[in-house]
Amino acid sequence: MVTKRFTGSSDEADLRRADSLAREIFSDVANKWALLIIEALGERTLRFSELRNEVEGISHKMLTQNLRMLERNGLAERKVYPTVPPRVEYTLTQPGQALRATVDLICGWTHEYFGHIEGARRRFDA
Amino acid sequence: MVTKRFTGSSDEADLRRADSLAREIFSDVANKWALLIIEALGERTLRFSELRNEVEGISHKMLTQNLRMLERNGLAERKVYPTVPPRVEYTLTQPGQALRATVDLICGWTHEYFGHIEGARRRFDA
DNA sequence: CTGTATCCGTTAAGATACTG
DNA sequence: CAGTATCTTAACGGATACAG
Numbered sequence: 001m002v003t004k005r006f007t008g009s010s011d012e013a014d015l016r017r018a019d020s021l022a023r024e025i026f027s028d029v030a031n032k033w034a035l036l037i038i039e040a041l042g043e044r045t046l047r048f049s050e051l052r053n054e055v056e057g058i059s060h061k062m063l064t065q066n067l068r069m070l071e072r073n074g075l076a077e078r079k080v081y082p083t084v085p086p087r088v089e090y091t092l093t094q095p096g097q098a099l100r101a102t103v104d105l106i107c108g109w110t111h112e113y114f115g116h117i118e119g120a121r122r123r124f125d126a
Numbered sequence: 127m128v129t130k131r132f133t134g135s136s137d138e139a140d141l142r143r144a145d146s147l148a149r150e151i152f153s154d155v156a157n158k159w160a161l162l163i164i165e166a167l168g169e170r171t172l173r174f175s176e177l178r179n180e181v182e183g184i185s186h187k188m189l190t191q192n193l194r195m196l197e198r199n200g201l202a203e204r205k206v207y208p209t210v211p212p213r214v215e216y217t218l219t220q221p222g223q224a225l226r227a228t229v230d231l232i233c234g235w236t237h238e239y240f241g242h243i244e245g246a247r248r249r250f251d252a
Numbered sequence: 253c254t255g256t257a258t259c260c261g262t263t264a265a266g267a268t269a270c271t272g
Numbered sequence: 273c274a275g276t277a278t279c280t281t282a283a284c285g286g287a288t289a290c291a292g
Contacts, residue, residue, distance in 0.1 A: 018240070021240070021244065022236055022237075022240060023182075025236055025240070025243055026158065026161075026162075026232070026233075026236055027158050029232070029236075030156060030157065030158045030161050030232070031156065031157065031158065032152065032153050032156045032157065035152075035156050036152075047273085047274090048273070048274055048275085049273065049274080056149075059265065059266055059267085060266090060267095060274090060275090061264095061265065061266070061267090061276095062264085062265065062266090064274085064275065064276085065264095065265090071250065072246065072247055072250040072251070073243050073246055073247060074242055074243055074245070074246025074247070074249075074250075075243075075246075080274090083273095084272090084273090085273040085274080086272080086273055086274055086275090087273075087274090088273080088274060088275090095239040095242050095243065098235055098238070098239065099232070099235050099239075101231075102228060102231040102232050102235055105227075105228040105231065106152070106155070106156070106225070106228050107152075109221075109224055109225050109228055110148055110151055110152055110155075111148075112224070113221040113224065113225075114144070114147070114148060114151070116200055116221050117151055117199050117200055117201075117221065118147065119200070120198065120199055120200025121198055121199060121200070123200075124197065124198040124200075125198070173253085173254090174253070174254055174255085175253065175254080185285065185286055185287080186254095186255090186286090186287090187256095187285070187286070187287090188284090188285065188286085190254085190255065190256080191285095206254090209253095210253090210292095211253040211254080212253055212254055212255090212292080213253075213254090214253080214254060214255090
């Protein structure tokens with residue numbers, strides 16, 4: 001399991017807190033929009049409006065919501081330029097980049113097994 | 127992006143279909159319960175009831191729902207033993223195992239950056 | 253034991269409008 | 273341009289009951 005056996009504490013209650021936090025982090029991160037945003041930011045720093053274009057189909061609301069979440073977890077950094085109109089840029093932090101590497105692998109996996117999956121679906125749906 | 131630049135076809139419409147399918151696969155797979163089930167099945171073949179215990183907090187409904195999805199996409203195999211009471215075992219297929227390897231990396235990432243994230247949250251929430 | 257179906261509350265998510 | 277807030281609808285997800 002994801003959420004088991006954390007080190008650094010001898011207290012049972014602490015271990016349970018750590019496990020539940022790990023699970024929370026996993027839930028935050030293991031969702032479609034978050035991963036697509038991370039993938040987009042992996043290429044380069046992007047503005048809010050650029051992200052909306054890059055991440056196809058995401059709504060204004062979901063984008064801000066997920067960006068706040070990524071910022072809160074320290075995976076993305078938000079830089080505001082006090083111009084008018086305002087300019088806000090988002091960049092992956094080092095932990096964010098590390099996660100991005102794993103997302104790349106999932107994308108690679110999708111490409112590699114695309115045919116297998118397409119075939120499996122046809123068979124199953126019959 | 128995950129869903130771009132598939133090869134093997136010269137037709138524009140085919141490319142769009144492939145992209146939307148890739149996105150669909152990504153959405154199926156990039157969700158908390160699916161990934162936790164894959165992680166659990168990575169260890170060994172498991173029965174339905176064993177999975178319910180392994181994947182902490184999952185409901186009967188979500189488990190069947192996600193198992194059907196994994197089966198449909200050819201990531202897990204369902205083997206029924208016609209005994210009474212029935213015995214059903216789930217195993218990862220080779221594509222499923224390949225995906226599991228990437229899930230392992232996400233889990234590893236969670237462990238590695240656990241402290242960073244915890245700290246980032248405290249700072250953000252203040 | 254495994255699986256399907258139903259009910260029902262909670263949350264996700266789109267649309268829209270409004271502020272700095 | 274970026275962000276927040278509100279309203280509304282759809283989807284998610286849990287609990288329960290029942291069938292093979």
